[in-house]
Amino acid sequence: MSEYEAAVLDVDGTIVRGEELLPGAADGLRALEDAGCSRLLFSNNPTRGSDHYGRKLEPHGVDVDPERVLTSATVAAAYLSRTYPGKRVYLVGGTRLESILEAADVELTNDPDEADVVLGSFDRDFSYDALATSLRALERGVPFYGTDPDATIPVGDGRAIPGSGAILAAMAETAGREPDAILGKPSSIAATAAMDRLGTEPERTLVVGDRLDTDIALGERAGATTALVLTGIADRSDLSSAAVEPDYVLESLAAVETILGSGAE
16 A cells, blocks of 8 residues: 555646646546545636536446535635625636635626635636726735746647736736735645645645646645646756655656655655
8 A cells, every 4th residue: 555645646747738638647547546646626617617528538437426626716716605694705717616606605796896705717808997996805904815936837839828827927026916825726724724625634635737836836835745746837857946845756657656656765
């Protein structure tokens, strides 16, 4: 049996790229299962709920329990619902995130003068008017949150599009204030949500992902063992200047088998 009881796995760049299963991903998932590790998928995608990844991975023969999936959208919805019950949230974000928030009983408002909280996120329709309207709310000093810090989102074929981090940067620069917290990876809020969902001790948990500043930082914050895979955003040249250092560097998720019985070095 493995020294690890559970694994937190990033999705995009770790298991899939776009709609394609990454080479070695199925082998890595099988190795975790054979080692008796329960798994939690954790994506910083702020446009998807827990059900999405079951549908995404099912064609590749990967069975996913929605209860074992977190996204920055679901973590943000749960946090806002729990922390600000009955308060009105002004959202700079897309319609999918809006639906996830509403399903969690988060009250939304389109009036910045009535907002009790501002949440910034990915929005393909982000505009000057949206920025100006969010400024009206932020100037009133209401709490300001972001779903995730990802400046870009990989969309396949080596291409990327601006992500939530780019929009949050515009909002922060305009308002002259940084978000009070990021709710998705790598925040302490996200780390707590992952550990609570798994129900395991951090020292018996492995966090695997392709981003140093979100996946590896999340694992470090949680006190878990971390493994960077080189199938997504980060490569070996990024390690020397990174603020966090992974315990392991793997060519792909397939190589997770080599560390399952070893513990951190």
